[in-house]
Amino acid sequence: MTAAEILSPLSAPLTTRAPSLETAGMTKEFGTFTALDGVSIKVSSGSFHALLGENGAGKSTLVKCIMGFYTPTRGSVLLDGREVKVETPRHARDLGIGMVYQHFTLVPCLTAAENLVISRADAPRVFDWKSEKSKLEDFMDRMPFRVRLDMPVSSLSAGEKQKLEILKLLYLEQRFLILDEPTSVLTPGEADEVLGLLGEMAQRGEVTVLMISHKFREVKAFCDSFSVLRRGQLTGSGDAQEATVAEMSRMMIGDTEIRARAERLKHNEKPTVLEIAGLTAVDEEGLAAVDRVNLKVKAGEIVGVAGVSGNGQSALVEVLAGQRQIQDGAIFIHGKDFEPKRSDFDRFKVFGLPEEPLKNATVPRMSVAENIAFRSYDKPPMASLGWWFSPGPMRAKAKELIERYRVKTTSPDSPIEALSGGNVQRAVLARELSGDVDVLIVANPCFGLDFASVAEIRSQIMEQRNKGAAVLLVSEDLDEILELSDRVAVMSGGTISYVAPIEKTDRNTIGAHMAGH
Numbered sequence: 001m002t003a004a005e006i007l008s009p010l011s012a013p014l015t016t017r018a019p020s021l022e023t024a025g026m027t028k029e030f031g032t033f034t035a036l037d038g039v040s041i042k043v044s045s046g047s048f049h050a051l052l053g054e055n056g057a058g059k060s061t062l063v064k065c066i067m068g069f070y071t072p073t074r075g076s077v078l079l080d081g082r083e084v085k086v087e088t089p090r091h092a093r094d095l096g097i098g099m100v101y102q103h104f105t106l107v108p109c110l111t112a113a114e115n116l117v118i119s120r121a122d123a124p125r126v127f128d129w130k131s132e133k134s135k136l137e138d139f140m141d142r143m144p145f146r147v148r149l150d151m152p153v154s155s156l157s158a159g160e161k162q163k164l165e166i167l168k169l170l171y172l173e174q175r176f177l178i179l180d181e182p183t184s185v186l187t188p189g190e191a192d193e194v195l196g197l198l199g200e201m202a203q204r205g206e207v208t209v210l211m212i213s214h215k216f217r218e219v220k221a222f223c224d225s226f227s228v229l230r231r232g233q234l235t236g237s238g239d240a241q242e243a244t245v246a247e248m249s250r251m252m253i254g255d256t257e258i259r260a261r262a263e264r265l266k267h268n269e270k271p272t273v274l275e276i277a278g279l280t281a282v283d284e285e286g287l288a289a290v291d292r293v294n295l296k297v298k299a300g301e302i303v304g305v306a307g308v309s310g311n312g313q314s315a316l317v318e319v320l321a322g323q324r325q326i327q328d329g330a331i332f333i334h335g336k337d338f339e340p341k342r343s344d345f346d347r348f349k350v351f352g353l354p355e356e357p358l359k360n361a362t363v364p365r366m367s368v369a370e371n372i373a374f375r376s377y378d379k380p381p382m383a384s385l386g387w388w389f390s391p392g393p394m395r396a397k398a399k400e401l402i403e404r405y406r407v408k409t410t411s412p413d414s415p416i417e418a419l420s421g422g423n424v425q426r427a428v429l430a431r432e433l434s435g436d437v438d439v440l441i442v443a444n445p446c447f448g449l450d451f452a453s454v455a456e457i458r459s460q461i462m463e464q465r466n467k468g469a470a471v472l473l474v475s476e477d478l479d480e481i482l483e484l485s486d487r488v489a490v491m492s493g494g495t496i497s498y499v500a501p502i503e504k505t506d507r508n509t510i511g512a513h514m515a516g517h
Contacts, residue, residue: 062229188478
């Protein structure tokens, strides 16, 4: 290819139609580590293309090369069949390539209109707001969805903020849209609305969409094609409507053995084990983070707590774990007062798997064996005479649990921070589930994990339920809630707004309550 055929971003003409985009032999090396190895994908004009792969597969590295955050070691980007040099994110924008990130990039104190106008490269120092607002209204009239232009971004819902992020790209005339897990902050209804409208725009040839996602339901519902990365290499691609979920999963995980999920055993009516009564706690500003929450969990039951992030779920888990002070209300186990402290955790057989266990449930620099011993280091056979600690029994117990729970570690003496996320989860589960469990509290247990770890952990949770444990599952993954729960409770505005048996509700009803309707 001659130099004249390689377009510079600033000389490339902006297109008003949906472009195609290809990566050709895209390779990115970080020292001796190869994050991308000769990846070639093609996203056709006007298509809605899914980019699939587990954490660490290379998805983020690939889109960062496309967006100009990284300079590839080898390989190229082709836009409408012509090679382009994307040296910076601004160059990508000049070419009509835009990205919606997992976290919002809006200025909260400014209005939606102000956020749109200041995003322009040619934004003036002094705005003629009468003229700008008229142009923005004309722009909104041409868009498939709207947001309130005069409202501060801080007052918009998560769904409205996500819509505004997408509208910002369209306002900047970006026609190739990269969406990074775009529905993680949306209710099911909002997710379906946004993806459906973008799908319609793609069908009309107005935009091309490349979506990073781990939700097969959305891929099957909205995407027409897909590509799969594993360990930095392209392992498959095809028609998203013709390929089965099992086929796409196999491309993602290869020959990794996946544990079959434990079957849900039927129980006769069981007594209430965990009761949360009028529980109230405040946040750092003194406002109610948990607001008079009432909930009961029976033996042999999983109650899933669903909700959009930031509605009090994390605060509820912190209260139950003793990490946030109770302002009012009470917790009962088997009808008796429970205080979230170590003695009561032991007495009532309460165990848990908090969110981000490496941060919240381990001491990273201590060994795997030491972390596994946290619940039993002061009990026989690890301790005698109430104070004499014996490292031999601790290490022997750790080796047994490492094997039973299939924790992949070079040694029980390795620091737990050296383990992968999935193996940290397994090590914490080994510690928490190795004895009798009456109450199990888990929060987002599978976030960011590989397929094999997800299957293993969900099976462990179901097995505890089958053994008679009362399980409180707090998760922002509605698919996980629907798969595991016997009953679902929706948390909105710091309180429980809806409770129903899983067989008497559905995704749309749950989503409506998550949105506060």
